[in-house]
Ligand SMILES: Nc1ncnc2c1ncn2[C@@H]1O[C@H](COP(=O)(O)OP(=O)(O)O)[C@@H](O)[C@H]1O
């Protein structure tokens with residue numbers, strides 16, 4: 001008789017369920033008539049297969065059903081036969097399996113030591129090699145024309161700019177005589193949006209700025225690999241080779257793709273906010289709802305995007321620490337992208353454990369100020385920081401830092417009288433004296449806030465705001481994480497998604 005072995009396992013059989021029995025037994029098939037002729041079980045005591053019963057069954061159905069278990073069983077068989085497992089008692093084997101399971105859980109728990117190591121030692125060098133090969137890392141001063149200044153922080157100045165066409169730099173004639181770039185006025189208006197860039201000049205002369213620039217670059221490369229859709233596309237960096245106009249020899253510059261003309265902060269300064277985002281968010285003006293309902297839908301759509309992006313960056317182990325309307329660029333497709341990772345932190349690499357205080361915006365900062373308590377010792381070397389990071393993450397839930405800032409953004413979007421800088425400063429004074437309890441603040445405030453949007457839909461928006469703007473409670477938790485916020489009824493029963501789908505359908509039909 002022509003017989004083939006179907007599957008094998010060393011686990012003891014469970015005689016009650018046929019499905020389980022199939023997982024733990026070996027089947028012998030007759031290849032001529034595709035029928036099972038015997039079922040055997042491996043007996044560790046006898047060190048051989050013992051026949052249990054015989055059974056007739058369709059071969060194809062059985063193989064399909066057990067394909068997965070075949071693999072598992074084969075793996076276990078190999079493990080059992082491995083030299084380091086031989087001579088061990090059953091209890092010792094279970095200890096090893098349990099220990100391996102715990103190690104696996106530890107290394108894959110947030111912020112993800114394993115994935116961080118794969119990223120640092122495999123993906124990052126791979127990205128570097130690919131970028132160098134494709135020329136993406138070979139940016140230089142003469143590739144850019146620097147335009148107007150957009151902002152200035154403690155460690156950097158941000159400019160708009162244009163990526164000059166390659167042939168302008170590469171032509172042999174250009175190399176012979178000094179190139180004089182066309183005047184900015186001639187280039188900028190004609191430049192396609194794909195040529196527009198954002199350049200950040202690191203103030204290398206200021207203490208700590210160089211390190212800050214390196215951190216920001218590191219975080220941008222890391223996110224370009226792990227969650228590119230959440231942030232502005234990073235094009236790379238260069239060091240100026242010569243002093244010329246805004247360039248200073250040896251000065252470092254970071255470059256991003258220009259993602260959009262306005263930030264959420266710019267939109268919020270307009271009296272028409274949030275209606276001025278309506279057609280960007282939904283592709284058209286929403287019909288069939290009164291204006292306050294439409295405004296509530298727009299704000300919800302913006303919040304959903306912000307918190308979804310936060311969830312993604314927190315999943316990679318990064319905390320942004322500077323979430324505010326000015327650091328959220330609105331693209332012309334209605335996407336909201338995070339920018340400005342200069343104050344970000346990643347516990348695995350020990351970068352920015354306790355950042356320079358001037359990097360944190362006091363109006364959007366949670367009461368705890370830092371992601372780790374100040375008494376946390378300064379970061380150990382990178383591999384040790386990585387090893388300790390799951391413990392630090394569990395103890396401190398650093399991601400909740402960004403969630404407080406997201407709560408302030410929600411409050412400002414929903415309550416018009418809180419949008420100005422002066423009102424936000426007063427809000428911060430009031431909330432502090434209310435012990436960061438938003439419900440208390442509601443009875444206490446003199447800012448005359450209009451709660452209409454937050455109170456609509458049975459007050460779900462208000463409830464979410466109270467769970468974001470709060471002190472850390474027991475065990476430094478007590479504030480919603482990004483994943484928990486996305487499960488809040490405010491988002492779960494959201495009309496904004498229905499509106500987005502409907503508007504997409506109506507656009508598709510056109
Ligand atoms: N990728 C980008 N696309 C469009 N605008 C940007 C981009 N990056 C920055 N900006 C603009 O530049 C401003 C300052 O940039 P940011 O990185 O926040 O630096 P700063 O440290 O000065 O806050 C932003 O508020 C925004 O208006």
Ligand SMILES: [Mg+2]
Pocket residue numbers: 326327340
């Ligand atoms: Mg900024």
